[in-house]
Amino acid sequence: MTDPQALDRAACAARDTADPLAPLREQFDLPAGVNYLDGNSLGVLPRATAARVQDVVTQEWGQGLIRSWNSAGWIDLPRRVGDKIGRLVGAAPGELVVADSTSVNLFKVLSAAARIAQADDPARRVIVSERSNFPTDLYIAESVAAQHGMVLELHDIDAIPARLASGAGSDVAVLMLTQVNYRSGRMADMAAVTAQAHAAGALMLWDLAHSAGAVPVDLNGANADFAVGCGYKYLNGGPGAPAFCWAHPRHAERFWQPLSGWMGHAAPFVFEPGYRPAPGMQRYLCGTPPVIGASALECGVDAMLAAEPLGGMAALRTKSVALSELFIALVRQHLAGSGLTIHTPLDAAQRGSQVSLGVPADGSIDGYAVMQALIARGVIGDYRAGDGTAAEPHLLRFGFTPLYTRFVDVFDAIQALAEVLARGEWREARFMAKAAVT
């Protein structure tokens, strides 16, 4: 923060002018008249993607047909794009593969973790996670736990250290957390929490859905055990893009994962009747790779890797923190007394790349309608319902994606939000359709 006092639009514009990362925005096709602060739900379209997808469809598929499995490198896509994502999350080449959805990948790695834990110590029968983890993680964990005779135990995030500490964690098989909580934006210290899990003898599984491309991640540096992540949020891979999974090399070959499809076979084109898992992470592939989606994802990852000469994830993180600090400062300046509360940690070290604002527990503001009114003004964040209490409020969620979000965007968003509230615009904005996908 060069000048925390200067919070007017001109000062924000000056910061954009001085921003060495500003040219990265040119890589994206952003809709006119839209201030998009929802890249934590669905990332934007890289300029390169449309042409690349068209080439995959018309040339590689249309002209090359089956020959493209070799000539266009389709068969290597899961590893090629995986290696690129690995550079963003501290995974070495060959350690990370692109495949399936985040939910399906979680099933694979959590099943492997459960098998390893059971083999090493059958008394470890508990999978621990955060109560407010993204639900699909909990649903998948519920299924994996049931299949392995384990139980899924949910805790508030602050209660987890005690659950693991000094002998209390001797029954814990796996700690499974999303590093950045999708609601609050609170970020866990990956190395510290992994060390806590290991000290208790448990395996550590990270969901990087709101981390990969958003904050620096070092899976090997943190000595994590397993990870999954999403391709369509900060990685800008497109709606429903393929996801990814990683296992520490010490685990990658210990067990089959249960989705033992032919692409994870040691010799997929020999067509043997019996399964023999491929070496390393390739065994975490299952069916035929989704070529069009994986090619689009590669464009998104490439757009992120374009930041490497400018300082890479560390530089993006610095800008991300500056954006969220600015947002918080502007909330305090313009929304004091509005009833909205800041539901995201004020300590930047505990914050991902989003800020969530809670609506008052007294129900005096309809957060859903506020977001619809903002969207009508071209400011796109999203709304996530809670139970409406002060502890778990309904949320207005704003994501900052330093590849393309500008300081003026943050300024304009707060101005719009202040006006929507001051003018009561949201009272008229209850017309729009429901539900966006986080």
Place this chain on the structure above:
Amino acid sequence: MTDPQALDRAACAARDTADPLAPLREQFDLPAGVNYLDGNSLGVLPRATAARVQDVVTQEWGQGLIRSWNSAGWIDLPRRVGDKIGRLVGAAPGELVVADSTSVNLFKVLSAAARIAQADDPARRVIVSERSNFPTDLYIAESVAAQHGMVLELHDIDAIPARLASGAGSDVAVLMLTQVNYRSGRMADMAAVTAQAHAAGALMLWDLAHSAGAVPVDLNGANADFAVGCGYKYLNGGPGAPAFCWAHPRHAERFWQPLSGWMGHAAPFVFEPGYRPAPGMQRYLCGTPPVIGASALECGVDAMLAAEPLGGMAALRTKSVALSELFIALVRQHLAGSGLTIHTPLDAAQRGSQVSLGVPADGSIDGYAVMQALIARGVIGDYRAGDGTAAEPHLLRFGFTPLYTRFVDVFDAIQALAEVLARGEWREARFMAKAAVT
């Protein structure tokens, strides 16, 4: 066969001219100079797909961003495209969903079948399949069997009726077959085999990878229990297109399937911590739908549904049989004495939409090199290795996709194959890269 004696090119061209389905070919962008007989591995590009995918990328994603989950109907894609595929395979609206890969979907439905069988009769512990079933089906079944304390038993297809008959099948939980064998092209009678399985008290699971869009299928008419199928073969959905799965309504709600992701939850956007499966087949969804791939698949399915006013799958089947009968007749005429054998049933009722030719067991012909030489001439089929015996020969595989394959294409393919063999061209054709995806 209007005139089985007339096997010259002019007669084939005349049949194309008279073919009421011939205009359907205009729906596809076929590469110049290519005679494509591998639609059973990867279907061709519909003309509508490139523009549709471009619209999804640049407009729905690029401009609409998260708003498109509602405004562009992304959230309904799995059911919308599923309903269209349902029209091709005898599934009612709402019974079939598009999701994930064939392998992943098989894991879902086979797990559900195993749970149902165990609940109804714990003594049924055997999953029976065909030894030469497509390997990924066997690998997935191996995993599901292990997870449920069951065993996977593989038999030659002709031995399966005895395995099920008169009491011998009392330990069988599920019979899992691919209706059209990927190697031999042999087609099972879905209704008869399903009845055999049911008579033995077993559930019947069909893989329609080489059936959907290739032959008429009536899942409900056959009273089948579960089915999966592939989007990128006869449905022309593009490389790695999403797949589909179906359960008979009597089973759809009996159990969760283990990949219990948020898209299969009863209320995915309420973000509850506990899993409640959605009603009906929607619980077979798992993660966020692959929007670009599913949109491309819809174009492929639409191209197939365009045959409905012309007689639909029944008319396509009539043409398919005529094409494969022509191929067989030409093999007999032009390849007698070549050493190649017809490895596909001669009875059209037992044949899918492909014919496979076995290479001599004496190793005198290198089938792989023959196919490379054919491909160099623009005739694309594929090669599938066997064990090299007369019982399981190495195969040259030719698929006939009546939406776009012409009678002259069949004629030209046989001429090319005869020349490749007569001139020994294949001896020089060992240069090309390995492996295409079935």
